[in-house]
Amino acid sequence: MALPAQLRQFSGRNSSLSGKLTENHVHVLEDGFACRYRDLPDGRRQILSLLIPGDIIDLRQFVLGGAQPQLAALSPLSMSAIPNTNLLTLLETSPRATRALWSTTLVEESICREWLVSIGKRSALERVAHLLCEIYLRLAAVGRIEGPRFSLPLTQSELADVLGLSTVHVNRTLQELRKSELIAFQSGIVEMFDFDALARLGLFSPSYLHLRRPSKPGSVPA
Numbered sequence: 064m065a066l067p068a069q070l071r072q073f074s075g076r077n078s079s080l081s082g083k084l085t086e087n088h089v090h091v092l093e094d095g096f097a098c099r100y101r102d103l104p105d106g107r108r109q110i111l112s113l114l115i116p117g118d119i120i121d122l123r124q125f126v127l128g129g130a131q132p133q134l135a136a137l138s139p140l141s142m143s144a145i146p147n148t149n150l151l152t153l154l155e156t157s158p159r160a161t162r163a164l165w166s167t168t169l170v171e172e173s174i175c176r177e178w179l180v181s182i183g184k185r186s187a188l189e190r191v192a193h194l195l196c197e198i199y200l201r202l203a204a205v206g207r208i209e210g211p212r213f214s215l216p217l218t219q220s221e222l223a224d225v226l227g228l229s230t231v232h233v234n235r236t237l238q239e240l241r242k243s244e245l246i247a248f249q250s251g252i253v254e255m256f257d258f259d260a261l262a263r264l265g266l267f268s269p270s271y272l273h274l275r276r277p278s279k280p281g282s283v284p285a
Contacts (some may be wrong), residue, residue, distance in 0.1 A: 068143035070143060073136050076139065079134070080135060081133060084131070087147045090144050092116055092141075092142050094141045095216075099133065100132075101132075110224040113198070117205040122168060177271045187228055187233075188265075192265030192267065193265030193266065196261055198253075199258070202214075213252070213253055245261050
């Protein structure tokens with residue numbers, strides 16, 4: 064069953080999406096990066112999750128109702144807005160679609176648990192390495208890589224908000240990874256020179272992503 068969808072586009076970067084999404088619709092990110100985040104009263108921000116193409120933005124609101132978590136665009140975005148009523152009809156008639164949405168929710172929770180471990184126990188170098196491995200594999204799963212290269216349009220300040228580090232600490236860590244010749248990161252493009260070494264450094268195992276066929280540089284055509 065094909066779902067009717069309205070294509071929505073947002074040109075702003077690092078701008079709030081609160082109040083800008085179509086009411087009573089579920090939104091699927093088609094292109095770009097977005098995030099869920101939480102602001103503290105003194106202006107500090109923690110990015111709670113990164114949203115990439117293929118991710119459903121507001122599934123919890125569809126199920127539970129209530130307020131949507133704070134959302135921001137980290138790049139220009141395009142997304143499909145699907146009416147809640149049409150999605151509900153699909154779920155009532157398709158067990159496969161229901162399982163797919165359950166799977167999406169459970170994988171999101173698995174990623175959140177792994178991020179909690181990173182912030183609680185991994186060193187700065189391990190956190191950065193782990194995140195880069197994760198984003199690479201998530202983008203590979205939706206066909207958004209070019210060999211060992213992928214887009215990551217986040218500033219060092221935004222990476223700091225993801226990783227629970229200072230911007231200075233993120234800068235030093237990225238420099239260390241460059242000097243070790245593990246990555247190059249320039250103009251929003253990451254290139255991995257040794258995925259396996261980076262994964263070992265970040266204590267990274269892809270099992271929490273529940274990918275059927277995880278890919279890594281060297282096994283994916285450029």
